[in-house]
Amino acid sequence: MRGFLTDHCPVIIAVITALEAIVTILLFVRYIKKRQTIALLMAVVGVGLLFDALVMALGSFMPNDLLRILSRIRFVSHGLLVPLNIAICGYAMKWVDIKMTIVWIITAAVCILGCASGFARVLELRDFAGIVRYVAGDSTPVWADKINRLLSFGTVLPVIAAGIYVWIKEKTPTFFLAGALMFVFAALGPATGNSDLIFLISMFGELLMIFFFLLYSKKENEYDY
Numbered sequence: 001m002r003g004f005l006t007d008h009c010p011v012i013i014a015v016i017t018a019l020e021a022i023v024t025i026l027l028f029v030r031y032i033k034k035r036q037t038i039a040l041l042m043a044v045v046g047v048g049l050l051f052d053a054l055v056m057a058l059g060s061f062m063p064n065d066l067l068r069i070l071s072r073i074r075f076v077s078h079g080l081l082v083p084l085n086i087a088i089c090g091y092a093m094k095w096v097d098i099k100m101t102i103v104w105i106i107t108a109a110v111c112i113l114g115c116a117s118g119f120a121r122v123l124e125l126r127d128f129a130g131i132v133r134y135v136a137g138d139s140t141p142v143w144a145d146k147i148n149r150l151l152s153f154g155t156v157l158p159v160i161a162a163g164i165y166v167w168i169k170e171k172t173p174t175f176f177l178a179g180a181l182m183f184v185f186a187a188l189g190p191a192t193g194n195s196d197l198i199f200l201i202s203m204f205g206e207l208l209m210i211f212f213f214l215l216y217s218k219k220e221n222e223y224d225y
Contacts, residue, residue: 005197009129010057016203017053023210024050030217038091041084042213048081049206056199059132068123071134075121078151079114083107085155089162092175092216110155117147128196135199152202156182159209172219178212181205 005012024046031039055074059067090103121144124137136145156179163176185205189198 002194002197005200006129009131009200010060012200013053013057013131013203016207017050017057020046020050020053020207020210023207023214027210027214027217030214034217036217038088039217041088041091042210042217045081045084045088045213046210048077049210052078053203053206056131056133060127060130064125067132068125068134071123072118072121075123075136076115076118079116079118079147080111082151083110083114083155085159086110088213089158092162092166093169110150113147114151117144117151120144121148129200131199133199152186153183156186156209166216170219172216174212174216174219178209178216181212182209 024043027039027043027046030036031043052074055067055070062070084107087103087107090100095103120141122137122139123134126133126135136148159179160176160183161179163173163179166175167173182205185208186198186202188205189195189201194201
C-alpha cells in the first residue's frame with residue numbers, strides 16, 4: 001500500500017482535490033437552498049481543506065516564491081477555519097442561547113490560536129513522492145507545534161462526541177462518522193509507521209469528514225437555523 005501511495009501521490013491528491021471541490025460546492029448549494037448556518041460552516045471548513053489540497057496539488061507547477069506565499073496562506077487559513085468544527089458541533093446538538101454563545105467564544109479563541117500558529121511556522125521546502133510543498137521546519141516555535149496538534153485532534157474529538165449525542169437523539173450516524181473517520185485517518189500514518197505520509201493519508205479523512213457533513217446536512221429530520 002505504501003508503494004501505491006508514493007507512486008501515485010500526485011494523482012491521488014488531484015482526485016481528492018476534485019472531490020473536495022464537489023462536496024464543498026454541494027454544501028454551499030445546501031446553504032443557499034435551506035439557509036442552514038450549519039451547512040454554511042461546513043462549506044467554509046470545506047473551503048479551507050480544499051485550498052490546502054489545491055496548493056499541494058499545484059506545488060510542483062509553480063515558482064517556489066509563489067508556493068511559499070500560498071503555503072503561508074494555507075497554514076493560516078487551516079488554523080483559522082478548521083476550528084469551526086467546534087461551532088458546527090454546537091449547531092448539530094441544537095444548542096442555543098448561552099450554550100451556543102460559549103461555543104462561539106471557544107471557537108473564536110481556537111481560531112485565533114490557529115491563525116497565530118500559521119503565521120509563526122518556519123517554512124521549509126520539501127519534495128517527496130512527486131509533491132513539492134512547504135512544511136513546518138524544525139525551528140518552528142514549540143507552542144506553534146502544540147497548537148497544530150491541538151487542531152489535528154482537538155477539533156475532531158468534539159465532532160466524535162457530538163456525533164454520539166446526535167446518533168442517540170436523531171438516529172443518524174453520519175455526524176459521528178464525519179469525526180470518527182477523520183480521527184482514524186489522522187492517526188493511521190503514525191500508527192502504521194508512515195509518518196512521512198501523514199499529509200496524504202489524512203487527506204482521505206478530510207474528504208470523508210466533509211462528505212459525511214454533507215450527508216448529515218441532508219438528513220430527513222433536519223433543523224433549519
